[in-house]
Amino acid sequence: MVTLRKPKEEMKYILATDVGSTTTKARFFKKMENGEWRYIISGEAPTTVEAPFEDVTLGVRNAVREVEELTGHKLLSENGIITPAKDHEGVDLYVTTSSAGGGLQMLTVGLIKTMTAESAERAALGAGAIVMDTLAIDDERPIHEKIERIRNLRPDMILLAGGTDGGTVKHVMEMAELIVSARPTARFGRGYKLPIVYAGNKDAQEQIKHLMRDKFALEIVDNIRPQLEVENCGPARDAIHRCFMEHVMSHAPGYDKLMKWTDVPIMPTPAAEGMMIQLVSKIYKENVLGVGLGGATTNVYSVYDGKFVRTVSANLGMSYSICNVLKETGIENIMRWLPFNIDPYEVINRLRNKMTRPTAIPQTLKNLVIEHAVAREALRLAFAHHKYLAKPLRGVRLAEKDRDIGSMFERRLYEETYIDMLNIGWLVGTGGLLSHAPRRVQAALILIDGFQVEGVTKLAQDSVFMMPHLGVLSTVHPKAAIEIFEKDCLVHLGTCIAPRGELTQKDIGVVMSVNIKMPDGTKIEEDLPPGTIKAIPLKKSERAEIEIIPQKGFDVGAGPGHRLQTTVEGGVVGIILDTRGRPLTLPSEDEERIEKLREWFRNLNVYPESVYEEDGL
Amino acid sequence: MSQAYTPGLKRKELYLVTKTRRLPIPGEVLVKKGDRVSIDTIVARAKIPGDPNIVNVAGILGVDPNEIEKYMVKKIGDNVKKGEPIARYRAFFGLIKSDCLSPVDGTIESISGITGRVIIREPPVPIELDAYIPGKVIDIIPNEGVVIQTPAAFIQGAFGVGGETHGEIMMMSKKTEDILTAEQITSECKDKILVTGSLVTAEALKKAVEMGVKGVVVGGIMDKDLSEFLGYTIGVAITGHEKIGLTIVATEGFGAMRMLEKTFKILQKHEGEIACINGATQIRAGVIRPEVIIPITSSDKITTSLETDRDLFTGGLKPGTLVRIIQEPYFGQIGKVYSLPPELQFIETESKVRVVEVELEDGRRVIVPRANVEIIEE
Numbered sequence: 001m002v003t004l005r006k007p008k009e010e011m012k013y014i015l016a017t018d019v020g021s022t023t024t025k026a027r028f029f030k031k032m033e034n035g036e037w038r039y040i041i042s043g044e045a046p047t048t049v050e051a052p053f054e055d056v057t058l059g060v061r062n063a064v065r066e067v068e069e070l071t072g073h074k075l076l077s078e079n080g081i082i083t084p085a086k087d088h089e090g091v092d093l094y095v096t097t098s099s100a101g102g103g104l105q106m107l108t109v110g111l112i113k114t115m116t117a118e119s120a121e122r123a124a125l126g127a128g129a130i131v132m133d134t135l136a137i138d139d140e141r142p143i144h145e146k147i148e149r150i151r152n153l154r155p156d157m158i159l160l161a162g163g164t165d166g167g168t169v170k171h172v173m174e175m176a177e178l179i180v181s182a183r184p185t186a187r188f189g190r191g192y193k194l195p196i197v198y199a200g201n202k203d204a205q206e207q208i209k210h211l212m213r214d215k216f217a218l219e220i221v222d223n224i225r226p227q228l229e230v231e232n233c234g235p236a237r238d239a240i241h242r243c244f245m246e247h248v249m250s251h252a253p254g255y256d257k258l259m260k261w262t263d264v265p266i267m268p269t270p271a272a273e274g275m276m277i278q279l280v281s282k283i284y285k286e287n288v289l290g291v292g293l294g295g296a297t298t299n300v301y302s303v304y305d306g307k308f309v310r311t312v313s314a315n316l317g318m319s320y321s322i323c324n325v326l327k328e329t330g331i332e333n334i335m336r337w338l339p340f341n342i343d344p345y346e347v348i349n350r351l352r353n354k355m356t357r358p359t360a361i362p363q364t365l366k367n368l369v370i371e372h373a374v375a376r377e378a379l380r381l382a383f384a385h386h387k388y389l390a391k392p393l394r395g396v397r398l399a400e401k402d403r404d405i406g407s408m409f410e411r412r413l414y415e416e417t418y419i420d421m422l423n424i425g426w427l428v429g430t431g432g433l434l435s436h437a438p439r440r441v442q443a444a445l446i447l448i449d450g451f452q453v454e455g456v457t458k459l460a461q462d463s464v465f466m467m468p469h470l471g472v473l474s475t476v477h478p479k480a481a482i483e484i485f486e487k488d489c490l491v492h493l494g495t496c497i498a499p500r501g502e503l504t505q506k507d508i509g510v511v512m513s514v515n516i517k518m519p520d521g522t523k524i525e526e527d528l529p530p531g532t533i534k535a536i537p538l539k540k541s542e543r544a545e546i547e548i549i550p551q552k553g554f555d556v557g558a559g560p561g562h563r564l565q566t567t568v569e570g571g572v573v574g575i576i577l578d579t580r581g582r583p584l585t586l587p588s589e590d591e592e593r594i595e596k597l598r599e600w601f602r603n604l605n606v607y608p609e610s611v612y613e614e615d616g617l
Numbered sequence: 618m619s620q621a622y623t624p625g626l627k628r629k630e631l632y633l634v635t636k637t638r639r640l641p642i643p644g645e646v647l648v649k650k651g652d653r654v655s656i657d658t659i660v661a662r663a664k665i666p667g668d669p670n671i672v673n674v675a676g677i678l679g680v681d682p683n684e685i686e687k688y689m690v691k692k693i694g695d696n697v698k699k700g701e702p703i704a705r706y707r708a709f710f711g712l713i714k715s716d717c718l719s720p721v722d723g724t725i726e727s728i729s730g731i732t733g734r735v736i737i738r739e740p741p742v743p744i745e746l747d748a749y750i751p752g753k754v755i756d757i758i759p760n761e762g763v764v765i766q767t768p769a770a771f772i773q774g775a776f777g778v779g780g781e782t783h784g785e786i787m788m789m790s791k792k793t794e795d796i797l798t799a800e801q802i803t804s805e806c807k808d809k810i811l812v813t814g815s816l817v818t819a820e821a822l823k824k825a826v827e828m829g830v831k832g833v834v835v836g837g838i839m840d841k842d843l844s845e846f847l848g849y850t851i852g853v854a855i856t857g858h859e860k861i862g863l864t865i866v867a868t869e870g871f872g873a874m875r876m877l878e879k880t881f882k883i884l885q886k887h888e889g890e891i892a893c894i895n896g897a898t899q900i901r902a903g904v905i906r907p908e909v910i911i912p913i914t915s916s917d918k919i920t921t922s923l924e925t926d927r928d929l930f931t932g933g934l935k936p937g938t939l940v941r942i943i944q945e946p947y948f949g950q951i952g953k954v955y956s957l958p959p960e961l962q963f964i965e966t967e968s969k970v971r972v973v974e975v976e977l978e979d980g981r982r983v984i985v986p987r988a989n990v991e992i993i994e995e
Contacts, residue, residue: 143671170682173731181669181726181736185642207731315853320900324852348840350945352871355854356775357943358900360989361970364945368966438967608967 002264004093005084008477011092013085015075016469017063018269019047019056019098019258021296022319022359023432026063027469028071028091029484037480039488042464043067046359048254049100055254056100057261080261093477096262097468099269099297100252104129104244105187105314107155109179111137111162111171115393116200119224120161122309122389123199123233127240128271129157130297130314135178137171143178150182156248158184158194158216159236160208161224163201172200176211183215192251193217195243199224199236217247231393244268264476270299272471274310276485277301277428279474280460283486286425289451291379292467293431295319295358298378300386304419309390313382318433319358322351322374329377336586337373337449339597339612340366361436365611368438372446375433379450387417421454421582422500422557428490430462440572441535441604444493454500454582455557456548458569459493492540492571496578501554503530503581511554511579517545528579531596534603536577538570546575576604625941625992626868626906628880632771634910635755638746639762641665650757654748656783656893660763661746667739670721675733677717678706682733688717689735695725697737704735749781750893751912770883770911772868774834777896777907778847778856779864784810784831786911788888793836793875799824806830810892810909812884816873817865819845826862832894834884834909837874838867857897857905864896866907874949877941877993887911934973940990942975947985951993952977958984 014029014037026043043066048059061076068075074089075082082090106129110117117136124131132153135146158179162172179196186194195217198208205220212218219242221235245265249255259266270292277290281303290301298316302309315324326334331344338347347370354360354371362368429447437443443461447453466489474481499512508530516524519542528534538544548556548564558564568575580600587593601607644663648654674689675682691703697719704717723737752767787809789797795814799821802811807829817835819842825833844850847861868880892911899905934940938954952975961969962984970986977983 144668147669170732173729174734177671177727177729177732177734177736181671181738183666321853323854327850327852345839345841346872349872352776352840353943353948356870356898356900357991360944361968361986362944362966363964363986363989365965367945436968610965 002476004263004476006092008479011085011477011480013073013091014093014095014473014477014480015064015067015081015091016094016466016473017060017096018272018465018468019049019060019096019100020269020294021047021099023047024056024059024063025465025469026060026067027464027466028067028073029473029480031480036487037483039464039466039484041067041070042466043070047100049252053253055257056098056252057254057257060096060258060261080257083263093263093473094261095264095469095472095476096258097267097269097272097472098249098255099294104240104248104268105132105156106130106240107132107150107153107158107184108134109136109158109160109162109175110134111175113138115228116161116163116225118389119231119233119393120159120199120236122231123161123224123236124159124240125311125389126233126274126309127237127244128268128274128310128312129240130312132314135175137175146178147182150179150184154185154187156187156195157240157243158196159240160196160198161200161236163204163223163225164228165202165223165226167201167203169201169204169207172204173207173211176204176208180211180215186248186251192247195219195247197221197236197239197243199239202226217243219243229393241265241267241271264472267472267475269468270297270310270312272468273299273430274301274308275471275474276467276489278303278308279482279485280426280428280490283482284426287423288426288428289419289424290428291382291430291447291451293318293375293378293429293433295432296321298382298431300382302386302390302419304390304423307418309386311382311386311389313385316378316382318371318375318378318431319354322358323355325374325378325381326351328381333377334370334373336593337376337597338369339594339601339607340369340614341590341594342366365607369607369611371433372437372442375446376449379446380452383451387419390417390419392418421452421457422555424453424455424457426458426460427451427453428460428462430465430467432465435462435465439606440491440493441606444496444573444576445601445604445606447493448496448498448576448578449584452498452582452584453496454498455555456564456566456568457496457498459496459571459573459576461491461493463489463491492569494535494538494571494573494576495568496576497546497548497556497568498578498580498582499550499554499556500582501550501560502583503585508551510551511581512548512550512556512577514549514577515547516575519544526577528577531580532603533576533578533580533600535574537574538568539574540571542570543567544570544575573604625994626773626775627771627994628773628877628883629771629994630883631913632769633766634750634752634769634771634912635764635766636750636752637758637762637764638749639758640744640746643760644744646757646760646763648754648757648763650754652754653752654754654765655751656748656891658748659745660748660754660765661761662743663746664741664743667723667741669726670723670737670739672703672717672720672735672737673733674704674717674728674735678704678715680706680733683730685733685735686728686730689728691725693725693728696723697725698722703737749895750910751914767910768913770887770909770913772834772866772880772883772909774866774868774898774907774909775870776838776854776856777864777866777898778843778851778859779832779861779896780857780859781893781895781897782831782864783891783893784808786810786812786884786888786890786892788885789813793878793881796873797821797833797835802828802830804828810834810894812881812888814881815875818842822846822863822865830863832864832866832892832896834866834868834894836867836869836876837872838865839873840871854898854900856899857895859896864894866894866896866909869949870943877951879993883911884909934987934990934992939993940973940975941993942985942989943991944985944989947975947977947983950977952983954990955982957987
């Protein structure tokens with residue numbers, strides 16, 4: 001139970017920080033005269049978790065000092081953040097999230113790769129962890145390889161799951177023995193026991209205690225898969241958060257001090273970010289996809305038919321991990337998004353230099369476009385990772401009807417994600433690159449291309465990167481968090497309408513027709529040919545009635561070739577009509593591809609004209 | 618205001634280098650505080666637990682897991698030899714028999730009546746930790762390691778591959794723009810740390826390995842050449858573990874990049890002396906940069922003005938500060954801070970950022986984001 005220094009109703013100032021892997025970001029909030037909470041200002045400074053500083057509070061102080069300088073409101077004392085507020089001094093609440101030092105890095109262990117091991121992975125990811133590896137009995141690695149892996153990984157924590165309640169205990173004990181025999185050591189702090197959360201067959205709890213209690217900081221919680229058809233990640237997720245605070249954070253440099261400054265427990269950044277994506281779904285009552293495109297990692301969130309899934313792609317990011325995106329996708333896939341000719345080796349060297357100097361920002365337009373190209377690929381890869389885990393629980397009906405003819409069909413079903421892009425109402429982006437894109441339309445198009453949205457999808461982004469701050473704030477002061485989120489955080493970009501269907505038939509004249517009734521009563525009629533994208537301005541908070549008539553073979557949500565009547569919302573960009581085909585394929589010939597990209601970018605006014613000039617950097 | 622710039626890579630003619638040498642697991646420290654150590658001095662050692670071998674005794678004997686205790690001929694703590702029976706099953710007056718043999722030399726660590734498996738731990742593997750640099754032991758971390766200090770010329774690179782090594786510095790070029798090619802590498806380069814200007818080719822690296830070169834220090838490296846030499850593409854910037862026959866330190870970055878004049882001169886000055894180098898780079902979660910340490914053994918060169926790492930945060934950009942620009946359009950260029958406009962300014966990308974005005978070596982004054990300059994520590 002959190003004890004606040006002041007009743008919520010009496011609070012006037014709130015400070016929130018996010019200690020990121022590169023930058024510590026402070027956000028300052030104030031209750032206005034009318035009683036409404038608003039965002040006031042930001043302060044940022046390099047994170048100081050590493051040598052030579054090895055004390056995160058130094059970076060926090062520097063970021064907060066910037067807020068002090070910009071507002072004239074004194075926030076710091078020798079002992080940390082001044083609380084509670086008095087006149088023009090201090091804050092009533094201080095909260096923080098953290099992903100510094102690589103975030104929470106976990107090893108997950110289960111029995112069957114596609115069942116308990118996958119559930120364990122989902123639970124760890126759901127808690128905001130980076131999953132370094134997942135071990136299972138059937139992962140095709142010999143025992144000695146598994147042991148070597150456990151010994152080399154040095155995770156912050158292990159989650160062990162396996163077996164249904166009442167089932168055999170032998171197999172989960174085998175995996176436990178494997179962990180014990182490997183004698184894993186933790187990443188931070190040499191003199192403490194590695195935390196292990198056991199969330200497997202409850203019948204094995206006593207034996208697990210006997211085997212592991214002396215060697216590890218063991219926490220036993222309810223089974224993650226008590227029955228084959230039930231996944232129960234909550235208790236494991238809560239235990240991970242507890243262990244994160246008690247064992248991991250308290251050993252990270254400076255966190256012992258920071259923990260004393262904060263009013264509520266420090267939360268992993270992805271966990272807080274995920275809370276806000278869930279809030280979007282709750283507010284708008286629609287399925288939501290969210291993405292946090294960071295420097296080191298990319299986090300993807302989905303709230304689909306009430307089910308929340310979070311994935312953290314550890315090595316897909318825009319600074320530290322930029323070259324891993326390059327490695328994973330290949331230079332050709334990055335080059336395909338560039339609307340100018342440039343030597344691929346030159347692009348690689350530039351990305352390598354970004355990797356070695358991750359805090360540098362693009363100064364030339366061409367470098368900005370190159371980073372945007374990488375961002376599209378990072379999103380594509382991270383979403384593929386997400387879809388791999390956003391799948392129906394496997395092993396449920398298969399076990400019952402394994403011998404049915406229909407089981408082959410079922411099996412295929414379980415291989416596919418349940419996320420149907422036609423049913424996604426919102427796509428929300430956050431993270432430095434998206435929030436700092438010089439033109440909002442750039443972020444909109446990166447999101448559209450990276451996720452290949454289909455049907456009618458509303459797009460939004462985090463204005464100045466404060467979703468994690470608001471996520472942790474919402475745990476203690478939901479009213480303030482929601483007010484700031486709606487007024488200052490969520491930037492409505494507009495609505496994208498993109499029919500599903502491939503542009504394979506050469507003779508298609510029109511992919512879809514739209515009849516739009518604008519808020520002022522004017523009518524717009526458009527016949528969209530294949531391979532085009534354009535925007536119709538429609539301001540934020542404005543709505544327009546739209547009739548969409550896709551051609552045969554194209555679907556906007558009402559079925560292939562079926563008309564859809566709906567209302568769309570506006571935003572900074574407006575209504576984006578996209579008939580470039582899904583999946584989106586770019587021309588294979590360089591000249592044709594560049595021509596097409598330029599046409600699309602010009603239609604939406606994505607970049608200044610000078611980017612297309614052949615000379616220059 | 619906060620420090621909106623990238624802390625620079627160190628290029629020091631004289632610097633008090635402090636190295637913490639730590640065992641991966643607790644062990645025994647072999648030196649005392651105040652001792653002088655050389656590069657090869659073993660400062661600590663430990664025994665890493667041997668690999669565990671899991672033997673499915675119940676499966677091999679064909680008995681229930683909860684019965685294996687009674688068939689074990691070895692108990693927990695017993696030493697066993699490879700091929701020696703650890704469990705034995707006999708039935709029908711010995712007509713049916715089967716033995717479970719140890720697959721390795723080791724010790725019985727556990728016998729599980731639940732899984733029916735036995736863990737045999739192989740003998741511990743001794744590991745030794747050397748000093749890496751010569752110097753004085755200034756601190757002992759009980760059971761873990763030591764802290765060694767030495768005055769040295771110290772150069773941090775931008776990126777490297779390969780682990781700790783040492784050798785005599787051999788200058789392979791006279792100018793900072795020179796390229797090291799395979800033809801230049803002869804048998805005379807054996808055991809040396811080769812220093813060149815702006816680039817080294819993949820062929821030169823391969824030849825260097827053939828000739829027994831210990832390391833290459835160079836201004837830049839083409840990604841294409843590095844990937845060809847390594848045989849794979851680097852994804853995440855965590856290096857140092859590569860077993861490639863030599864260590865590479867790129868002082869400036871990727872592409873053809875002239876080595877900073879100052880760096881080149883430091884290396885030139887110490888030609889023929891021993892350098893300790895490490896290519897290990899970790900940009901994420903704890904910045905580790907590749908390094909070249911040239912220990913200065915003569916005590917009369919040591920002054921009291923030796924710097925320590927803690928000075929980093931007190932410094933910052935000010936007019937006159939020497940900087941390197943780390944993004945296009947002026948990537949790699951050196952200049953001095955001319956002014957620090959306080960207001961945010963638009964740059965070509967249309968972003969509004971905090972900027973710095975830099976006077977380049979050719980006299981031009983350019984505006985760049987503060988995030989895009991790296992301080993060259995003098």
